[in-house]
Amino acid sequence: MNASTIAARLALSPGSITRVQGIEVGHHTDTRRPTGCSVVIARAGAVGGVDVRGAAPGTRETDLLHPTNLVERVHAVLLAGGSAWGLDAASGAVRWLEEQGVGLDVRYARLPLVPAAVLFDLGVGDARIRPDAASGYAACAAASSEPPAEGNVGAGAGACVGKVFGMGHAMKGGIGTASVTVEGVTVGALIACNALGDVVDPDTGAVIAGARTEGGRQLRDTRRALLRGELPKPVLAGTNTTIGVIATDAQITKAQAHRLAVVSHDGLARAINPVHTMSDGDTLFTLGTGASGRALGMMALATMAAEVTAVATLRAVLCARGITTADGLWLPAAGDL
Template sequence: MNTASSLPTLPSHGAITDVPGIEVGHFSDTRRPTGCSVVITRQGAVGGVAVRGAAPGTRETDLLEPGNTVNQVHAVLLSGGSAWGLDAAGGVMRWLDEQGIGLNVGPARVPIVPAAVLFDLNLGDPTIRPDAQAGYAACQNASTQAPAQGNVGAGSGASVGKLFGMQRAMKGGIGTASVRVGGVTVGALVACNALGDVIDPDTGDLIAGARHEGGHGNSQGLCDTRRSLLAGVPPLPILAGTNTTIGVIATDAKLSKTQAQRLAQIGHDGLARSINPVHTLSDGDTLFALSTGLATTSPGMTVLCVMAAEAVALATVQAVKAAQSLVVDGLRLPAASDCDAS
């Protein structure tokens, strides 16, 4: 299992675990680049979800609709392995049940665990993917400490910038960030496996993405997918669902299910600022929102939505900045942290 000690130290941008009542755990499979990450709310949290990508892989999203009955979520799973990775949610449920956490339905307790997956089956042996044991292990690793970032958990096999083929792509990963206003915290955990490029929303500079064939382009050898497409450069055929950025937004502000859904929807603005193109036909971009309700005040929904978009954008940038280069079966995925990504 990968450990945080092998990962680069980054300037602090906070973490989703800055939100009271939130724990995060990773499981990283050592047999190939894949894994899963879990966000746990032991006391339960009001949940919402927004799916903007055209090829999602999800579980338990319908119950998060404001008109539906269940009001609390006990964990959210983010996983690699494409649809196979949804199996890991069963292990999360088992761990939560052993801890006495779940919805009381009379004769039994049912932990509510929505989940979303990303595609990483193109790196290594695709028969190795997160399962129930992986989800259980992620829960065992959970804590309120700032989680590791980069090539861990659901970000283990993530890559970005794939419109011109995997040979020109770069390493993605998982990242986290938080912002605090008026005594309220909003944090995000994002596993970035985008088809498009990742951009610094403050400067507009490319951080990671498709590299120019032959190493030409900007100082990192990046060709700028958006500009290339608009200049008429044709993308390679891409299978639907073979990418996807997934994440969780959490806040201690008290929200209704309708407000949590709105927070998840606006959180996608952060993806749009930091990924281009985003929400494509080959991405299943999905964001969950959780409200622990432990704060005694709130800056209001307008400010909370701005905070959510900011936290998501920061976490997305952190995901690729923390990533480390990877070589699998002769395919090299350089990272933004490399001196020369060409």
């Protein structure tokens, strides 16, 4: 896909997750190496849900989102690079939110509830540099309701895709966003794509970014290569992962939030192949602010959630820029081939 085609495809894509009433987004990108974190804030609280499909997740505070558990509303979701170390960034988000007076009233204090998930980007640059509490704090301080930056920023800064045949054949991933509005209700997604598999256009099935051929200048098409019998390279569990947040301003219950997280993975399956592998920790959160004051049937909401997830995943690679690390690893972007 050349640069002009990418520009045309991006121009057709819908808006951002911040079109959802009550949602703000902030990024922090560490300039010392490609890594960072992103936060989705709901200051007034939002009904939360989560669904973990990958076999190697790195998460925090996911159990409280189960429909049968006590807490109904959370105040932010934190997405970060840095593998399990990156979960520390959520502590910084909690501190910032507490300073703003945001959180659950527990009588003695206001306790911000911030579920989090991380992706593995330690193979891109100096692995000793990863998001920490200061990074999470900075992401919150930068948050706004403006359309967030996409590509090589925040949790997508060190993301890459197409690693089935080794990092030497991978391409640059990133973070993307999209939204759709129906009957006055908006559903939006923010997706950090660090998939083991390829990213494909959900409308055409064409491979957009992923594993490259031996020459490095063409796409291999991982699905077809595996079906031809080409052998994948050994991959450490958890060294990949696509994570994200799907938000809506519809009025929903906690059980409905959970169901939206479940069906949002359909969007990942339309845009990533293979997906939900033993080496991915694919995790999607949902937030329902209810700020539109409207309800919408679950059939429509589920369709919207899967759609924006697929489009945001595609945008994550379309907006990415190619990089070469200090140790010579070349990760081209979709427009570079």
